Amino acid sequence: MxxxxxxxxxxxxxxxxxxxxxxxxxxxxxxxxxxxxxxxxxxxxxxxxxxxxxxAFKARGAANAVFGLDAAQAERGVATHSSGNHASCLSYAAMRRGIPCNVVMPHTAPQAKKDTVARYGGKITECDPSTTAREATFVRVQAETGGDFVHPYNxxxxxxxxxxxxxxxxxxxxxxxxxxxxxxxxxxxxxxxxxxxxxxxxxxxxxxxxxxxxxxxxxxxxxxxxxxxxxxxxxxxxxxxxxxxxxxxxxxxxxxxxxxxxxxxxxxxxxxxxxxxxxxxxxxxxxxxxxxxxxxxxxxxxxxxxxxxxxxxxxxxxxxxxxxxxxx
The missing domain is CATH 3.40.50.1100 (Rossmann fold)
Structure with a gap:
């Protein structure tokens, strides 16, 4: 991607x-x-x-992205791919604003991190544990959900x-x-x-x-x-x-x-x-x-x-x- x-x-x-x-x-x-x-x-x-x-520190960047969305963007929610912490933090920020959050995570992610995403209301799609697999799976998820892409770092x-x-x-x-x-x-x-x-x-x-x-x-x-x-x-x-x-x-x-x-x-x-x-x-x-x-x-x-x-x-x-x- x-x-x-x-x-x-x-x-x-x-x-x-x-x-x-x-x-x-x-x-x-x-x-x-x-x-x-x-x-x-x-x-x-x-x-x-x-x-x-x-x-994790990623709560800062996630909150800035989520609370910087205008009303029309926020209605569509947010989406990302993540090795764990960004998924949790974006789900947390989205929960606080009351909008949907879809995340792509490696299937090898610890259950504790998956549980955290779920607790904050994020929806997980799993993928193979490589950058290529994460990004390719995300293209499909974003096309299906229309959420604003909040890249984990870039x-x-x-x-x-x-x-x-x-x-x-x-x-x-x-x-x-x-x-x-x-x-x-x-x-x-x-x-x-x-x-x-x-x-x-x-x-x-x-x-x-x-x-x-x-x-x-x-x-x-x-x-x-x-x-x-x-x-x-x-x-x-x-x-x-x-x-x-x-x-x-x-x-x-x-x-x-x-x-x-x-x-x-x-x-x-x-x-x-x-x-x-x-x-x-x-x-x-x-x-x-x-x-x-x-x-x-x-x-x-x-x-x-x-x-x-x-x-x-x-x-x-x-x-x-x-x-x-x-x-x-």
Whole structure:
């Protein structure tokens, strides 16, 4: 499926999104840990987007898209494809506005995520677990439903909404030297770049990615988008490739992309559980894993990590025998 090239969102779009979504998302807390500060040699701040009602940062972009629709558009509802969190968050936003939501999800998505979508009134169509299958199935679903397409990340409304997170983060910490976030399709990283390039241009934006799904890292090195169709990693929210709009922000504003192994990701999940007392889904643990792996880059700095989500099946944790983590 060919994505429509859209206008690049602006800082003013982010400010408008901040006002638009204020009644529908939470101003999430920032957590700190003396132990993690000692372990990394940095002053670490964790912005807990896993505390959003649907459990992920994507509530911001979804709410901005849904509540930005005019009455005629809203009547037709919204539709998307998603590995899990965007489906849940778009269903949540649609429920709050009282409009239909249709989502395409891989059949491998955890039952917990499917249950969340259903609880918020979203209708699921399942597909094979690849980007190609998701997009092809979505074409059929959208043709049948007529819902407004809210892309999980390559959408200016979504990026502007995600950018509100960094605005809050800077206010809550009185400034940061570095902000790090996971990168898959690049929605959160793009929103972070959008906000910080104006609000705090001296702050570095660093992205974090699994070794086994490192297409964004390879893209930044090559200077053009390299798209993997179905990489295998425990961090399933990071399996999707960059698109034209997110590539604009990544190529122009991201200082560096680091990667972490599957074992390092799991170890960081456990560290966060033990020392921050919060549940991170594997995708959200990748930035902490990358900070621990590259201490020279972060030591002595004020480092903000965006904890993008906490939606994981607790009876399938990766360090529990038989557990497979968040295999969306």
């Amino acid at each position: 060919k994505d429509t090239i859209m206008d690049i969102p602006t800082y003013d779009d982010m400010l408008a999104a901040h006002d638009r979504i204020a009644l529908h998302v939470r101003r999430t807390p920032v957590r700190v840990s003396d132990h993690l500060n000692d372990l990394t040699g940095a002053q670490m701040f964790f912005k807990c987007e896993n505390f959003q009602e649907p459990g 959408d200016p409304r979504v990026i502007a909404g995600q950018g509100t997170c960094s605005r809050e983060f800077m206010e809550q910490t009185d400034g940061l030297d570095v902000v790090a976030a996971p990168i898959g399709g690049g929605g959160m990283i793009s929103g972070t770049c959008l906000t910080l390039s104006t609000l705090a241009p001296e702050t570095q934006v660093i992205a974090a990615e699994p070794d086994q799904a490192d297409d964004a890292y390879r893209s930044l090195q090559a200077g053009y988008i390299i798209a993997d169709d179905a990489p295998e990693t425990i961090a399933d929210g990071l399996k999707v490739p960059l698109k034209d709009l997110t590539w604009h922000f990544v190529s122009n504003h991201v200082s560096e992309i680091f990667t972490a192994s599957e074992q390092e990701i799991v170890a960081s999940m456990k560290l966060a559980w033990k020392h921050l007392r919060i549940v991170l889904e594997p995708s959200s643990a990748v930035p902490l894993a990358c900070v621990l792996k590259n201490p020279g880059t972060f030591a002595g700095k004020r480092v903000g990590i965006i904890v993008t989500g906490g939606n994981v099946d607790l009876d399938r944790l990766p360090w529990v025998q038989g557990g497979q983590g968040d295999d969306r």
